[in-house]
Amino acid sequence: MTYVREHDWLQEATQAGQEAVAKLKARPVEPGKYDLVLHPSHLWLTIHESVGHPTELDRALWWEANYAGTSFITPDKTGKLQFGSKIVNFFADRTQPSGLATVAYDDEGVPAQRWDIVKDGIFVDWQTTRDLAPLIGRKQSYGCLHADSWGSVPFPRMPNISLQPGKEPLTLDDLVRDVSKGILIYGNGSFSIDQQRYNFQFGGQTFWEIRDGKVTGMLRDVAYQSRTTDFWNACDGLGGPDTYRLGGAFNDGKGEPTQSNAVSHGCPVARFREINVLNTNARRA
Amino acid sequence: MLLSEREARRITRKLLSCTTADDAVVHVNSESLSHLRFAANAFTTSGVRENVTAQITVWIDRKRGSASVNELDDASLRAAVGRAEDLARVSPIDVEYLPTLGPQKYRPVKGYAEATARIAPEDRGRTVNQAIEACEKAKVIGAGFYQVGAAASAMATKNGNFSYERSTIVSFAMTARTPDGGSSGYFLRNHFDVTKFDPKRVIEEAIRKALESREPRTLDAGVYPVILEPQAVADLTGGFLMSSFDARRADEGRSAFSAPGGKTRLGEKVFDGRLNIYSDPWHPLVPGSQEAQDGLPAEMLYLVRNGVVENLVYSRFWAQKTGKAPTPGPVNTLIESSGPTSSLAEMIRSMDRGLLVSRFWYIRMVDPRTVLLTGLTRDGVWLVENGRIACPVRNFRFNQSIIEMLADGNIDLIGASERAGGSESQGRAAGLFPPLKLRAFHFTSQSEAV
Numbered sequence: 001m002t003y004v005r006e007h008d009w010l011q012e013a014t015q016a017g018q019e020a021v022a023k024l025k026a027r028p029v030e031p032g033k034y035d036l037v038l039h040p041s042h043l044w045l046t047i048h049e050s051v052g053h054p055t056e057l058d059r060a061l062w063w064e065a066n067y068a069g070t071s072f073i074t075p076d077k078t079g080k081l082q083f084g085s086k087i088v089n090f091f092a093d094r095t096q097p098s099g100l101a102t103v104a105y106d107d108e109g110v111p112a113q114r115w116d117i118v119k120d121g122i123f124v125d126w127q128t129t130r131d132l133a134p135l136i137g138r139k140q141s142y143g144c145l146h147a148d149s150w151g152s153v154p155f156p157r158m159p160n161i162s163l164q165p166g167k168e169p170l171t172l173d174d175l176v177r178d179v180s181k182g183i184l185i186y187g188n189g190s191f192s193i194d195q196q197r198y199n200f201q202f203g204g205q206t207f208w209e210i211r212d213g214k215v216t217g218m219l220r221d222v223a224y225q226s227r228t229t230d231f232w233n234a235c236d237g238l239g240g241p242d243t244y245r246l247g248g249a250f251n252d253g254k255g256e257p258t259q260s261n262a263v264s265h266g267c268p269v270a271r272f273r274e275i276n277v278l279n280t281n282a283r284r285a
Numbered sequence: 286m287l288l289s290e291r292e293a294r295r296i297t298r299k300l301l302s303c304t305t306a307d308d309a310v311v312h313v314n315s316e317s318l319s320h321l322r323f324a325a326n327a328f329t330t331s332g333v334r335e336n337v338t339a340q341i342t343v344w345i346d347r348k349r350g351s352a353s354v355n356e357l358d359d360a361s362l363r364a365a366v367g368r369a370e371d372l373a374r375v376s377p378i379d380v381e382y383l384p385t386l387g388p389q390k391y392r393p394v395k396g397y398a399e400a401t402a403r404i405a406p407e408d409r410g411r412t413v414n415q416a417i418e419a420c421e422k423a424k425v426i427g428a429g430f431y432q433v434g435a436a437a438s439a440m441a442t443k444n445g446n447f448s449y450e451r452s453t454i455v456s457f458a459m460t461a462r463t464p465d466g467g468s469s470g471y472f473l474r475n476h477f478d479v480t481k482f483d484p485k486r487v488i489e490e491a492i493r494k495a496l497e498s499r500e501p502r503t504l505d506a507g508v509y510p511v512i513l514e515p516q517a518v519a520d521l522t523g524g525f526l527m528s529s530f531d532a533r534r535a536d537e538g539r540s541a542f543s544a545p546g547g548k549t550r551l552g553e554k555v556f557d558g559r560l561n562i563y564s565d566p567w568h569p570l571v572p573g574s575q576e577a578q579d580g581l582p583a584e585m586l587y588l589v590r591n592g593v594v595e596n597l598v599y600s601r602f603w604a605q606k607t608g609k610a611p612t613p614g615p616v617n618t619l620i621e622s623s624g625p626t627s628s629l630a631e632m633i634r635s636m637d638r639g640l641l642v643s644r645f646w647y648i649r650m651v652d653p654r655t656v657l658l659t660g661l662t663r664d665g666v667w668l669v670e671n672g673r674i675a676c677p678v679r680n681f682r683f684n685q686s687i688i689e690m691l692a693d694g695n696i697d698l699i700g701a702s703e704r705a706g707g708s709e710s711q712g713r714a715a716g717l718f719p720p721l722k723l724r725a726f727h728f729t730s731q732s733e734a735v
Binding site for chain 2: 064280
């Protein structure tokens with residue numbers, strides 16, 4: 001309720017209207033390689049798809065092979081896979097304040113907890129349940145079992161998974177300042193990722209051209225394509241704790257029959273070097 | 286246990302009798318869903334869910350409120366009506382309110398089969414067991430999902446309309462993967478009538494595709510001629526294309542069927558001249574519903590006939606605002622050739638160099654103005670050279686306008702349509718979809734996912 005009461009809805013409505021009008025005059029993006037500065041209002045979804053889902057152990061064991069898919073990460077890569085650059089740290093946390101997947105206990109009665117998923121760029125741990133944990137030699141579950149209703153079978157669902165902010169108190173402007181040719185992206189647009197979570201494509205809501213360290217104007221028809229580990233290894237800048245925001249979804253689909261899970265992902269503003277950008281306007285392509 | 290028409294009518298009457306609102310519509314739905322899932326060549330989960338829900342929407346001084354409940358005793362129904370009325374009183378004016386319909390005449394649809402509704406747990410177990418045995422014999426790892434749904438739905442309005450219909454569906458989807466994780470095959474089919482359903486074909490095709498996808502080559506992304514199997518066509522066109530025929534979006538310049546100057550492309554030949562895209566509520570293979578939007582009696586509806594956009598879909602509100610008739614559909618999706626058809630084998634024989642695509646996955650709208658979709662191939666792509674399948678290839682991401690894909694000049698051959706359901710909807714929906722041989726399809730990057 002705090003969010004509902006304190007969020008500045010009128011400001012957001014005004015901003016949305018202004019941005020919709022600005023989009024009519026936005027310049028089409030030239031396809032090519034760009035440095036991306038991604039705002040938390042956008043990046044949470046990229047984290048969800050490229051970090052949250054491939055670190056679900058049931059996927060890695062092919063239990064979801066018929067629908068959601070498997071994972072490019074296999075148990076033997078635990079502690080070895082260079083998932084991202086050294087500044088990249090992801091943690092799972094079912095105790096996170098305001099998180100949509102925050103609980104006291106999971107559906108097996110396992111207490112909510114926090115643990116590392118990626119530490120200093122290395123993939124170190126999985127999302128587990130009591131069924132899954134022993135299969136990779138763990139004695140205890142991390143408490144990820146959940147059913148979305150009385151009529152659903154409980155099965156492994158994603159906890160809140162978040163990117164730790166950088167240690168330095170960097171701002172969005174600090175990250176933009178070191179970009180000669182780039183794009184700043186806010187908000188979520190179209191999103192798609194393959195069944196093993198390698199290849200993804202994301203759009204956004206607003207796209208702002210960065211030239212020589214400055215935001216110069218609005219772009220349109222932007223989407224970026226990358227490969228999960230290439231993308232996170234291209235991360236060379238993280239905003240400080242003041243830029244950290246939680247985003248989330250109420251409707252993360254998985255399972256057969258499909259169940260819907262609510263989950264949050266926090267992150268600071270972040271910078272990625274040399275990412276492939278497309279122009280999505282088929283009439284111009 | 287599904288609600289009978291008599292029970293459903295009693296509940297709708299009870300709900301309507303509880304409200305003093307100016308107008309109201311109630312829906313009562315009963316559903317039974319049973320399912321069996323397997324993975325890694327073993328049964329994983331099984332369940333049966335039965336539920337009944339009642340929903341009421343009321344308008345008070347043109348202000349709308351809704352509530353739903355799944356307890357059907359009088360006190361619970363009365364409480365739901367009270368919640369809907371409370372919400373209406375604090376809601377803004379519903380500027381798109383139109384009075385609910387009075388009595389309508391419906392022509393029933395045959396989409397319910399008693400044999401399907403009676404499928405027992407043993408029947409589901411037998412089919413899945415056959416799948417696991419076949420996987421073990423073929424030395425592949427199987428995963429899949431067998432589900433049976435039965436539903437009875439009723440709708441009634443304060444102005445005297447009432448509709449009741451039942452439907453069933455049986456669906457089986459299966460993925461087979463080689464133990465090294467190097468290749469994968471998938472097949473999905475469903476039917477409303479289990480006596481006409483062939484799960485053996487699902488098992489055989491999934492395993493065949495996995496075995497024939499071993500040791501794939503990596504090809505560069507780019508523009509390729511393609512042959513799309515019916516599953517691939519269902520995945521691309523089932524939801525995204527059909528929803529793009531909305532008249533309001535076209536009138537407001539937001540759709541692929543918008544034209545300059547606030548006009549639309551109605552009457553224009555947008556698609557290949559052999560292509561028919563239509564809805565037929567009474568089609569014997571893919572029956573729809575007797576009821577279209579807001580309870581209008583469904584009718585046969587051509588959206589595209591011989592490549593020409595014949596109808597856009599007017600909601601009741603938009604029809605009233607623009608002086609048009611509301612559109613009685615679509616209630617299902619049928620895509621067929623009005624001319625001679627070609628078999629998949631003939632399509633392959635006639636291809637010099639291109640790709641055969643089994644299915645698509647994680648498809649999302651990128652630009653509704655061109656129905657530009659992105660997504661990926663999954664579970665079987667093969668290179669065709671000189672009229673023969675040369676080898677399997679790795680998956681691709683595509684960015685492709687479906688309007689351009691189906692346009693005049695891009696479709697080479699159209700096959701006979703068959704019943705298929707979009708794989709992202711897990712086989713709960715179905716339509717008629719043909720295989721297509723296309724001259725150009727845009728693959729924009731390579732994916733190593735299997």
